[in-house]
Amino acid sequence: MISKNKSKFIISLQKKKNRDEENLFVIEGDKLIREFLNADIRLEILAAKPEFINSLPAEKLLLVDETESVSFEELRQLSSLKTPHNALAVVKKQEPKFELSGIFGQLSVALDGVQDPGNLGTIIRAAAWFGISNVICSKDCVDVYNPKVIQSTMGAILHVNVYYTDLSEFLSGAVKKEIHVFGTMLEGDSIYSHKLEKNGVILLGNESKGISNDLIPFITDRIFIPGIGSSKPGIESLNVGMAASIVFSEFARRMNSTIV
Numbered sequence: 001m002i003s004k005n006k007s008k009f010i011i012s013l014q015k016k017k018n019r020d021e022e023n024l025f026v027i028e029g030d031k032l033i034r035e036f037l038n039a040d041i042r043l044e045i046l047a048a049k050p051e052f053i054n055s056l057p058a059e060k061l062l063l064v065d066e067t068e069s070v071s072f073e074e075l076r077q078l079s080s081l082k083t084p085h086n087a088l089a090v091v092k093k094q095e096p097k098f099e100l101s102g103i104f105g106q107l108s109v110a111l112d113g114v115q116d117p118g119n120l121g122t123i124i125r126a127a128a129w130f131g132i133s134n135v136i137c138s139k140d141c142v143d144v145y146n147p148k149v150i151q152s153t154m155g156a157i158l159h160v161n162v163y164y165t166d167l168s169e170f171l172s173g174a175v176k177k178e179i180h181v182f183g184t185m186l187e188g189d190s191i192y193s194h195k196l197e198k199n200g201v202i203l204l205g206n207e208s209k210g211i212s213n214d215l216i217p218f219i220t221d222r223i224f225i226p227g228i229g230s231s232k233p234g235i236e237s238l239n240v241g242m243a244a245s246i247v248f249s250e251f252a253r254r255m256n257s258t259i260v
Contacts, residue, residue, distance in 0.1 A: 002047060002068045002078075010047065010078050010090060016143045023093050025145035029085040035155045037063055041091065047078060048087030064089075080147040093145060096161040100170075104179050106199050107251060108134040110167055112215055113206035114141045114240060121152020122241030123204070128156035130248040135160055136201075138167045171218035174201050181220045183211055184243060188222030191247060196254045202247055207240055223247070 012018040013026050024044060027033060030052060036043065037060045046053070047068040053061075061067070075084040109127055114120050120142050127135055142149060144162045153160075174181055180200035188194075203219065205211035211219070225238060225246050238246070 002070050002074055006045070006068065007074070007078060010045065010088070013090065014080050014147060016146070019093070019143070019145050024090050025093060025150065026080070026088055026147055027091055027150055028079060028081060028088040028147065029151070030087055032150075032155055033087050033089050035158060036089070036091065039158050041094075041158075043089040043091055045090040046087065047075065047089070049075070052086040081151070096163070098163050098165065100173060103134050103136070104174060104177050104199065106134070107132055107197075107255075108136060108201050109244070109248075110136045110138075110170065110181075110201050110203045111141050112138050112167055112203065112211050113209065114204070116207055116240075117142050117146045117148035118152050119207065119239065119241040120144065120146075121149045121154075123244045124149075124153045124160050124162065125156040126241070126245040126248050128153075128159040130252040132248060133159070133161060135162045136167070136170055137162060137164050139164050167215055168218075171201065171203070171215060175218055175220065181218050182223050182247075183216070183219035183221070184224060184247060185211065185219070185222045186224055188224040190226045191223045191250050192226070194221060194223050196251055198255055202244075202251070204240055204244055204247075 010026065013022065013024055019025050027036060033046070037056070040063065043064045045066045045068060046064045047070050049072065050069050053067060053069060072084070075088065078088060109123065109132055111120070111123065114123070114137070124135060137144070141164065150157060171181055180197045181203055182200055183203045184205065203211060203215065225243060
């Protein structure tokens with residue numbers, strides 16, 4: 001049985017303030033925890049049903065600092081999910097070094113005020129799938145260590161560096177280095193006909209407001225995703241997560257073909 005103090009501590013990490021103070025976050029789910037262990041990432045606390053703990057190889061248990069055997073009811077109280085999995089774990093935040101030279105040397109993504117945890121998780125997952133290693137967020141984006149973001153990445157968080165910075169400064173630096181900034185906007189060229197680059201920044205805006213006015217001057221290439229036929233009732237625009245996946249896919253397709 002897990003102690004009340006330990007339970008309160010784990011539950012407290014659902015709040016960003018506490019995650020920042022402790023430099024820790026929570027991951028949930030059998031598959032996600034196994035992926036972290038397979039990546040040789042240490043778990044500060046593993047709270048899991050006995051059968052899950054017993055299923056882990058001895059060498060992986062060496063990566064766990066504290067193991068707490070808990071019941072389903074205890075997991076339900078600890079979990080941020082409606083239906084808890086067999087295990088959850090507390091992990092130290094991963095803080096990659098922000099090096100512009102490496103970021104500008106490849107294709108990266110910049111997010112302006114993305115608020116929905118599911119959207120950020122989906123974008124990170126799509127970035128990993130299409131080989132994009134760096135996602136740069138404005139300071140008002142949702143926290144990448146929000147439990148819903150972590151869950152939505154489905155493990156892709158292990159393969160993508162996520163940074164928070166002043167996007168005006170970041171994009172200004174990109175333009176000075178003659179790096180293309182591809183802004184997704186309604187008034188722009190079709191992504192399927194516009195010339196794309198192997199390195200550059202794909203800029204995606206807020207779910208409802210789009211790209212901020214103060215960032216528009218940094219955009220060198222305005223692109224949009226054309227729909228088929230006329231607009232239909234109830235369909236105003238693509239969700240930013242869906243749009244990101246389509247844009248990343250087209251960049252990847254073009255980069256892997258003879259036509260850029």
